[in-house]
Amino acid sequence: xxxxxxxxxxxxxxxxxxxxxxxxxxxxxxxxxxxxxxxxxxxxxxxxxxxxxxxxxxxxxxxxxxxxxxxxxxxxxxxxxxxxxxxxxxxxxxxxxxxxxxxxxxxxxxxxxxxxxxxxxxxxxxxxxxxxxxxxxxxxxxxxxxxxxxxxxxxxxxxxxxxxxxxxxxxxxxxxxxxxxxxxxxxxxxxxxxxxxxxxx
Amino acid sequence: xxxxxxxxxxxxxxxxxxxxxxxxxxxxxxxxxxxxxxxxxxxxxxxxxxxxxxxxxxxxxxxxxxxxxxxxxxxxxxxxxxxxxxxxxxxxxxxxxxxxxxxxxxxxxxxxxxxxxxxxxxxxxxxxxxxxxxxxxxxxxxxxxxxxxxxxxxxxxxxxxxxxxxxxxxxxxxxxxxxxxxxxxxxxxxxxxxxxxxxxx
DNA sequence: GTCTATAATTAGATAGAC
DNA sequence: GTCTATCTAATTATAGAC
Numbered sequence: 422x423x424x425x426x427x428x429x430x431x432x433x434x435x436x437x438x439x440x441x442x443x444x445x446x447x448x449x450x451x452x453x454x455x456x457x458x459x460x461x462x463x464x465x466x467x468x469x470x471x472x473x474x475x476x477x478x479x480x481x482x483x484x485x486x487x488x489x490x491x492x493x494x495x496x497x498x499x500x501x502x503x504x505x506x507x508x509x510x511x512x513x514x515x516x517x518x519x520x521x522x523x524x525x526x527x528x529x530x531x532x533x534x535x536x537x538x539x540x541x542x543x544x545x546x547x548x549x550x551x552x553x554x555x556x557x558x559x560x561x562x563x564x565x566x567x568x569x570x571x572x573x574x575x576x577x578x579x580x581x582x583x584x585x586x587x588x589x590x591x592x593x594x595x596x597x598x599x600x601x602x603x604x605x606x607x608x609x610x611x612x613x614x615x616x617x618x619x620x621x622x
Numbered sequence: 623x624x625x626x627x628x629x630x631x632x633x634x635x636x637x638x639x640x641x642x643x644x645x646x647x648x649x650x651x652x653x654x655x656x657x658x659x660x661x662x663x664x665x666x667x668x669x670x671x672x673x674x675x676x677x678x679x680x681x682x683x684x685x686x687x688x689x690x691x692x693x694x695x696x697x698x699x700x701x702x703x704x705x706x707x708x709x710x711x712x713x714x715x716x717x718x719x720x721x722x723x724x725x726x727x728x729x730x731x732x733x734x735x736x737x738x739x740x741x742x743x744x745x746x747x748x749x750x751x752x753x754x755x756x757x758x759x760x761x762x763x764x765x766x767x768x769x770x771x772x773x774x775x776x777x778x779x780x781x782x783x784x785x786x787x788x789x790x791x792x793x794x795x796x797x798x799x800x801x802x803x804x805x806x807x808x809x810x811x812x813x814x815x816x817x818x819x820x821x822x823x
Numbered sequence: 824g825t826c827t828a829t830a831a832t833t834a835g836a837t838a839g840a841c
Numbered sequence: 842g843t844c845t846a847t848c849t850a851a852t853t854a855t856a857g858a859c
Contacts, residue, residue, distance in 0.1 A: 440824080459659025461852065472826055477854060550794060575788070575797040576808060582792070583784025587776070591783070593751060596776040606822055607777060611812060621807055638842055663835065673844055678836060 441479050443469040448490040457487060501556055509564060513613030514605055516557075520581060521601045524589060553578060561616075569620055576615050580608060642680050644670040649691040658688060702757055710765060714814030715806055721782060722802045725790060754779060762817075770821055777816050781809060 447468035451460040462483055466473040480486040500523055504515045558578070562570045584604070587596045596604070648669035652661040663684050667674040681687040701724055705716045759779070763771045785805070788797045797805070 456657040456659050458657050458661070462854090463852075473853090474827085474855085475825065478824075481854095483853070550792060553794065571796050572800065572804070572808065575794065575800070578794050579784035579788050579797060579809075580780065581784070582787040582794075583780035583782070586783040586787055587780050591751060593754070593776065593779050593783075595772050596780060599773065599776070603773070607773065607816070608780075610822065611816060615808070615812060621811065641842080662833085664833085674835090675837085675845085676843065679842075682836095684835065 440469070440471050440475060444471060444476055444479060444486070445490055448486050452487065452490055462486070505560055505564065509617050511613070512564075513611070513616060514609030516577065517580070517584075517608045517612060518601065518605045520584065521588075521604060524585065525601065553581075557581075565616065567620070573616050577612060580612060584608070638680075641670070641672050641676060645672060645677055645680060645687070646691055649687050653688065653691055663687070699757065706761055706765065710818050712814070714812070714817060715810030717778065718781070718785075718809045718813060719802065719806045721785065722789075722805060725786065726802065754782075758782075766817065768821070774817050778813060781813060785809070 444465060448460070448465045451465055451468065454460075462476050463473045465486070466476050469476075476486060480489055500519050504512065504519050507515060558571075558574050561574050561577070565573060567573070584596070587593045589597075645666060649661070649666045652666055652669065655661075663677050664674050666687070667677050670677075677687060681690055701720050705713065705720050708716060759772075759775050762775050762778070766774060768774070785797070788794045790798075792798075
């Protein structure tokens with residue numbers, strides 16, 4: 422929480438871009454904590470230390486702010502590349518590690534934001550499902566090339582959502598405090614098994 | 623959605639208990655869909671086809687309504703008994719089947735309601751964690767009797783939350799539409815393995 | 824770009840008639 | 842037990858000064 426401390430250009434204390442960024446950061450935090458309905462534009466403005474009217478200036482409507490705040494982080498897709506780059510071998514460990522490392526350090530945690538909030542039921546579903554389908558499921562189903570690939574990938578989705586909710590939203594112990602390596606060691610081989618192991622049927 | 627059809631006692635169309643029940647049903651549905659902040663007392667009343675003032679008459683405040691609506695269903699604890707009754711043998715299948723069968727038919731789905739909604743961040747955490755800790759984790763940790771029991775049970779929590787979110791909230795396919803038997807066959811042995819199998823460390 | 828002032832709406836909650 | 846009417850406060854959103 423650094424107070425305004427820009428030494429350059431006296432008389433023009435904050436750039437528009439900085440205000441915009443402060444608003445986005447505040448919005449993401451509040452949407453994640455209180456959901457869409459539970460978050461007010463005024464609260465976002467107060468936390469960002471800007472005037473409520475500025476929020477509408479930049480994002481027009483509350484929904485516009487939500488859409489901007491829940492945009493997927495730019496640095497996640499590159500990380501996803503490295504998951505698939507190595508092929509199926511060891512993909513269980515890689516997917517769990519990539520997920521945890523990104524969500525641990527990310528302010529955005531889009532999964533957490535979306536699970537908690539959403540202007541409406543349908544929009545929330547669409548946003549999250551589209552992202553997971555496009556970035557993970559589709560490519561993984563191709564890679565697996567087995568008849569029950571969809572179900573196996575579905576099981577991975579359960580792990581992703583379960584970890585996100587348990588670790589970041591409800592902070593259920595010991596999952597919330599476990600080191601990444603520990604969780605990778607536990608979940609990685611298990612994921613590897615149900616993705617690439619023989620079918621139970 | 624049966625319309626008022628009580629043949630007894632003409633002139634007194636709805637009992638207080640019935641109105642109370644209608645309000646609770648409507649509240650659960652809306653809290654689950656839109657969260658606490660996104661649900662208005664007026665909307666609940668409209669859906670229950672009663673006057674908004676009635677909601678306050680029965681539950682005093684919006685929070686009181688939420689507390690009543692998210693009360694754990696009475697028929698879930700008995701079901702939990704049967705999970706533990708059989709001991710560790712086959713407990714993986716039993717816990718997954720019990721969870722799915724109860725949530726599939728329950729209007730209450732406390733997990734779904736709680737994951738989505740909550741008056742505040744902290745209350746939501748407390749409610750859900752307390753229930754899971756008391757009804758599942760504590761007893762299971764005892765039963766396991768191994769040094770890393772807490773982590774193994776934590777992994778089960780991840781499965782429970784992941785299944786709940788994927789199947790009931792975001793309806794991610796093919797998890798959402800898969801028959802219970804299929805999911806039990808997939809998740810059951812996996813759960814059994816990480817609960818009672820040898821430690822990976 | 825930023826703020827003041829305020830319009831328009833909607834929320835939770837109460838009083839009291841029936 | 843149920844409804845009408847209403848109060849108060851807070852919310853989204855806009856207009857316009859600086």
